[in-house]
Amino acid sequence: MNNVIAIDGPAGAGKSTLARLLARKLKYRYLDTGAMYRAVTWLALRENIDLDNIQGLTSLANNIDIEFSPPSGDRKGRIYVNGNDVTEEIRTPLINKNVSKVARVKGVRDAMVRQQRKLAQGGHIIIDGRDIGTRVVPDAEFKFFITASLEERARRRYTELKEKGTGVNFQEVKAEIARRDKIDSERECSPLTKPEDAFLIDTTGMSIDEVLTRVINIIRTGGQDLNE
Ligand SMILES: Nc1ncnc2c1ncn2[C@@H]1O[C@H](COP(=O)(O)OP(=O)(O)O)[C@@H](O)[C@H]1O
Numbered sequence: 001m002n003n004v005i006a007i008d009g010p011a012g013a014g015k016s017t018l019a020r021l022l023a024r025k026l027k028y029r030y031l032d033t034g035a036m037y038r039a040v041t042w043l044a045l046r047e048n049i050d051l052d053n054i055q056g057l058t059s060l061a062n063n064i065d066i067e068f069s070p071p072s073g074d075r076k077g078r079i080y081v082n083g084n085d086v087t088e089e090i091r092t093p094l095i096n097k098n099v100s101k102v103a104r105v106k107g108v109r110d111a112m113v114r115q116q117r118k119l120a121q122g123g124h125i126i127i128d129g130r131d132i133g134t135r136v137v138p139d140a141e142f143k144f145f146i147t148a149s150l151e152e153r154a155r156r157r158y159t160e161l162k163e164k165g166t167g168v169n170f171q172e173v174k175a176e177i178a179r180r181d182k183i184d185s186e187r188e189c190s191p192l193t194k195p196e197d198a199f200l201i202d203t204t205g206m207s208i209d210e211v212l213t214r215v216i217n218i219i220r221t222g223g224q225d226l227n228e
């Protein structure tokens with residue numbers, strides 16, 4: 001699929017940072033699929049649906065109304081669930097703790113993938129998540145698998161949460177990320193794996209700018225990774 005870029009990888013690897021910068025540079029849209037699973041989790045908790053209730057979660061995912069409003073100027077993009085602005089609330093430790101449990105439900109994934117494919121129509125889009133290159137758009141023009149050591153990913157997430165004023169402890173953040181990665185990579189339905197035809201970028205020790213430059217070079221050269 002021309003003009004579609006898929007970015008996958010574990011938590012805190014820098015996927016959404018890269019996706020946002022690339023979208024701005026290429027004038028593409030950006031679809032954050034993690035935000036969609038977080039949105040379903042937010043609604044399930046609000047409606048007191050037991051997270052082991054597969055049918056309840058599936059039905060909720062089939063009926064949820066998720067809307068994105070793109071960033072414009074200095075204003076960040078927002079996400080709405082059934083009309084409620086949940087942009088900040090879907091990033092809390094409570095959602096972090098529960099999202100992978102919701103995302104492993106096949107019925108939830110099927111509903112989200114349907115919506116994601118619809119949103120991808122028309123191309124000119126960067127999509128990030130865990131199953132983008134393997135399932136959502138397996139024919140994407142470019143696929144990237146972005147990773148970094150657990151220590152580095154935890155450090156990045158810890159710094160981010162601290163800056164937002166969330167009271168956190170480094171070891172807890174690290175354990176939480178490791179736990180989520182384990183569920184995401186071991187689940188039955190679309191587990192996190194590197195698509196065979198994705199460019200692998202280990203961003204440990206790389207600045208955001210270095211990652212962006214490497215990815216842009218791959219895109220500009222039509223798929224050559226000069227750093228490999
Ligand atoms: N190459 C990098 N070097 C240092 N910090 C980074 C890098 N890439 C991303 N970050 C920071 O790490 C945090 C997690 O990045 P994010 O893009 O949210 O990861 P993901 O979407 O993969 O979970 C953010 O605070 C971001 O600013």
Ligand SMILES: Nc1ccn([C@@H]2O[C@H](COP(=O)(O)OP(=O)(O)O)[C@@H](O)[C@H]2O)c(=O)n1
Pocket residue numbers: 010011012013016033034035037038099100101103104128129130131132180184
């Ligand atoms: N395509 C996707 C995207 C996210 N997810 C799930 O949603 C969670 C949150 O994704 P995210 O991208 O917002 O998480 P971070 O990497 O930003 O911490 C992941 O841990 C997965 O459980 C998924 O299963 N499939």
